[in-house]
Amino acid sequence: MQAVATVRERERNQAPVETAKADDLHPSFLLRLLDEIDYGLVLVNAQGRVQHANHLARYELATGRLLHSGPDGQIGTAAAPQTEQLVAAIHGALQGRRRLLYLTHGEHNMPLAVIPLVHALEGPASSVLLVMARQRAGDNLALQMFAREHSLTPTEESVLRALCDGRDVDEIAIQHGVAESTVRTQVRSLRDKTGANGIRQLVQRVLALPPVVPALRGNGSPQRASALSGFQFV
The missing domain is CATH 1.10.10.10 (Winged helix-like DNA-binding domain superfamily/Winged helix DNA-binding domain)
Structure with a gap:
């Protein structure tokens, strides 16, 4: 107990750490930061249209194995019932509710977390974050x-x-x-x-290692490169 009290006393006496606000960071820096994370991240608006996707998410959307985006940027899945679940989860996230979905198609499967970007007490959200399961270790x-x-x-x-x-x-x-x-x-x-x-x-x-961007990013496969270059976002 004495050790805990000592640590808390030190924390109280420490000067607050000055950090830059997200709004002060250059957008290109934030996008590069997201690309260095070993999770697919997709930001969708209230209508379920893709606003941004990091590197891994762009690859998944381009392949269309479990998640895809239509010509208008509308997010969808490989199966209609799962798309309905995803739409419902996005609507729930707009009200501050989190949900975990399990997308499956053939031999492929992927857990997908649907995360609101505002607290429920702060009012309705305008965007929702979709977090794909981490890549294989x-x-x-x-x-x-x-x-x-x-x-x-x-x-x-x-x-x-x-x-x-x-x-x-x-x-x-x-x-x-x-x-x-x-x-x-x-x-x-x-x-x-x-x-x-x-x-x-x-x-x-x-x-337990940090989720560092995978070797996929450096893969020179022409199929992957063409799939990524041909993908557009709204």
């Missing part, structure tokens, strides 16, 4: 940063990526064309270099 650029920080070899990084994607040792061995004993040796090396007690703790550390 193996697609997070922070994993590459983690690998460099711990001096992992390319093979060890590949094994770690596979573990984070939920693959077992035998599956990784088949994928890499090596014996299971080789993969187990690589896992031991991963544990030694990172100080993890086991595979579970190792994967948990990767899952």
